[in-house]
Amino acid sequence: MGRESVISIKNLSVTYDRKKAISNVYLEIGSGNIVGVLGPNGAGKSTLFKAVLGLIDDFVGEVKVNGEKASASLKKIAYVPQKNEVDWSFPATVYDVVSMGRYPHLGLFDGIGKKDKEIINQAIEEMGMSAFRDRQIGALSGGQQQRVFLARALCQEAEIILLDEPFVGVDALTETRIIQLLKKLSAQDKTILVIHHDLSTVFDYFEELVLLNQRLVAYGKTDLVFTEDNLKHAFGGQSPILHKLENL
């Protein structure tokens, strides 16, 4: 790595209703990386994201983003939730959703100004969505819907982008396009964390991997972390996904 770490997590533990979600996690993520976060259901992937986003008040340990407390650097982090958590029938257009990215930059009584509008339109343009600017979000294809949220992250001028399973329900072509966009963003020194399930694409997509199963199983360069041994630890020996791995 050699670059300074953007996200620094020390000894993080989170407990919900007396059940441990994650415990004793250490992570130092450098800027400009695309990091895959893998683990079985209930491994605490979402909890890790929430902690970085500053949504969890009650935790043990330390989470720092750019050397500050997570809740102090909200502007810099953009979050793209899972597709099925979004109300796609909501009366909002592509423009409306992307413009949300400007909100953290506005004061309490500010409106969206001329400069903000430029940034919004530029972000829409960069994601190739100009033709759909005024379309209601429910009338978009799965890939276009993801691009709306990426445009919002751009428009937010976020340095860190967290994506929760962005490739679920998206066709192969769109998946390739999205990963290309992510790589482009990472080349602009944005740090990108992706919760991911498909082991077969891990090598192509991610420079670094976080393997999580309540505890941190492994973290580092993909080729060092993505070993059968580590995966067994993360997913447990009987996981069906391992069969896929044998065919690689």
Add this chain to the structure above:
Amino acid sequence: MDWLNIIITEPWAYRAAIAAILVGIMCGVLGCFVVLRQMALIGDALSHAVLPGVVLAFVVVGGYDDWSFFVGSVLAGLATAWAITWIQTNIPTKSDAAVGIVFTFMFAIGVMGISWISQTQGVHLDLKDFLFGNVLGVSNTDLEIVGISTVLIICGIIVFYRFLFASTFQEVVAQTMGIPVRYVHYFLMLMLSFAVVSSLKTVGVILVVSLLITPASTALLLTNRLPSVIFLSGIIGSLSGVVGIVLAIVFQTTPGPAITVVLTIVYMFAAVFSPNSGFAIRWFRKFRRNKKTEFEDFLKQTLKLNENKTFQLHKLKQRLGFTSFWFLFYKKFALRRKTITIVGDKIELTPLGKKMALKLVRAHRLWETYLVNKLGLSQEQIHEDAERYEHLLTEDILDEVDEMLGYPIIDPHGSPIPLKQNGSFFTLANISVDENALISENQVSDYVNAFLWKYKLMPNSEIVIVEKSKESLSFKLLGSTEIITFNRVMAEKIHVLKA
């Protein structure tokens, strides 16, 4: 026009009408957020909490006063909202059950309190007025309260629109952007209490919720951008409000139920006539699709008859089994579209009609081939499916299917699949003498490719037709003198582009 006279001349009536307009606006506007946040039940809860607020104000102030009622009710509303949230976060009760428990309790206390006041305190408070509103009961102070609430709510929404939009659309994302979603929630609760309390005299406790959710739901059927939804909802709310008041005056009934009935009728109209999703447009689209299908069948059956050298009109009618009315209709329609010619009892497709009919046959046979080759269905299973899909498949999809199947020449039943009828495709047989053409890159099969290869006819090489007859076709490569002759059947299989 008695009612118009009453509204213009009687102070109680125009006060009620103005109140209804304002209440309609503010409830309609706020209701958009209530509906989008799925808080209809909470809106109901806040309105029922008004009653104990009234009682509380009476006990504290010791008398009847509109402003103290207002303050008491808003406090009771906020207490209700807080109690609901507290139960939801601290007691393992389902969230809608928590709402139900709190608001029925508040309502019960309120009802008991009001009967206690009327019986023992010497003040006449009619429970019915609180429950369903009373046109006679809107005082000048009430109008002041309603006016101030309306202004506050509209300003609040304009100023905090951003926060409301973001936290309503994606609460978690809004939170990560530093929007104080919890305060936004309580701000909305406060506004909601204002609206509900102000509506008390006009619609009453029980039916306020209809002013909150029905206009917003109606607006959501009609438009799909939040600002226009809010605007439209306000308009629908206020118009229904004033119409309801008029009805209440005309039929001498309580205003609440009248307003609710009007709102619901407007809602039902929107559900039927909404331009995007209404029943009427869906029914019309289905009707149009059916008629298009029947017209296409008309052409297809005519083609089949013509191919069998049969041209009698009455045979066609027999085959289609349409009623006389619709048969006549399609016949006239087909004539007007210049797809058929009719002489006496003889019907024949024009070239245009034939093209349209062949398109259907192509769709039908390609789809059958697809179902057998790709999905592995048996020959008996495919016909009905193809009968339906031949009308639905677009040219693009068909081209894709054609390509995927490797440009098949016959369908599973052994019938030939017609070539694509329009677009940039022509077959060699379509080209006239002395006309130039380019050999296309896309040929229907490897067989054709190999055949062309044999004659050194590469893709994009230009040819000119020299001679054409019923059986054969002669041409030469541009810049060459060697004349090549193909038979007609082969010429029909070779795709070319017109030069």
